[in-house]
Amino acid sequence: MESIHKEELLQKFSQLEQPLLDEILAQSTFKHLEEGEEALRTGQYIKSTVLLSKGLLKVYREDEEDNEFLMYYLEPGNACALSMMCTARDEQSQIMAKAVDESEIILIPSHLSELWLAKYKTWHNFVIASYRQRFEELLQTLDSVAFKALDERLIFYLRRHVKVSGNEVKLSHQQIANELSSSREVISRLLKKLEQTGAITLHRNYIEVHDLDIV
Amino acid sequence: MESIHKEELLQKFSQLEQPLLDEILAQSTFKHLEEGEEALRTGQYIKSTVLLSKGLLKVYREDEEDNEFLMYYLEPGNACALSMMCTARDEQSQIMAKAVDESEIILIPSHLSELWLAKYKTWHNFVIASYRQRFEELLQTLDSVAFKALDERLIFYLRRHVKVSGNEVKLSHQQIANELSSSREVISRLLKKLEQTGAITLHRNYIEVHDLDIV
DNA sequence: GGAGTACAGTGACTGTTGTCACATAGGAAA
């Protein structure tokens, strides 16, 4: 990959100081992910911190029986907080990360990421801010699962989707069901009800979101 | 409070370097909590990082309708990760923390806690380690809520209790129901079933745990 | 156009959890 190209990728991380950006350019791996390709797998040893420079990553949890569970989306300029945490102890990933769109990620070797915490103030701040943000999102997700019925969780889910990728939610009912660890029929029924309120319009393979607040 | 007493409290934090301990001694507030007293409230502005030197704190989430939801327990030597995070932005607490037993907490003003991150390596490590640990526990909790039925969640809950306070779990069915955001009758039924397997013995106001793995 | 395939809609049924109503039991205090 051209170094011109790399620098362009780094534009998303302009809050980091220049010497650090130079180090990242020199020492980390840049990787292209096709749509649907996995960046992290459950059980895999994590040896790098993952930054996203382009595209969209979905970070989710998976249990023994293939139930999956959406945690949050990563957008360009974000880092996978989990990859920063596991990093230090050579731990196994507890999560999956998959490219929703074609994406570009930056893989920073763990020992460097650790080193930089002390060396670069902006890196330190970036890491702390990432933790915070993800922690809060996780809390929200937890709230929604713990306290809300499926119909409200579905709305919460759609909202999040609209936020990262606009009003045309390009997902099949089956995919939604997976991410909420529910079943297609149930999601279909609930979406139908939502459509009747006028909040959304259903199409084949995508959902048009008008206004989720009227519910 | 005697400074002798304070230093004793700090023994739980021996991984922190001496100059830092001195600063903590000099600059932070030490507070005694009675059993049941609250350390943090939902909606309260957080202006301190909370360390626990003695006792046991329960950290939980509460929604609008008074449903509560246990996140984790803090033991002496631990810090409330949330209080570290909110700290920087003068944010409102999203959580509740309550003393389960009589406890002693150390309140470190936010600006110091922030300052120390750069100044003291051991503080920095401590903060990062706290984030990690809590993040992982939160993930476990999320898993249990998202993927498990109530009977398994109850076992998960009892295990956690045994770990922090031994085999006599001093809780009423009502309290357990609250923390799992379920209802007393349901918990009673499930506990009864557990008793029949021999895993536990039920008593008035406490549960004797024999072996939760036989289930 | 026809066959094949993935997606979506629907009714019937089941199991789990929550709710209601009420019974029982243990402990504290008068």
Next chain:
DNA sequence: TTTCCTATGTGACAACAGTCACTGTACTCC
């Protein structure tokens, strides 16, 4: 002992979500 309060037990019922079986519907590739 009697009284009272709180904790616990239990049966009946309702509601929600998951499953099964099947139908319908749009798109793709010959």
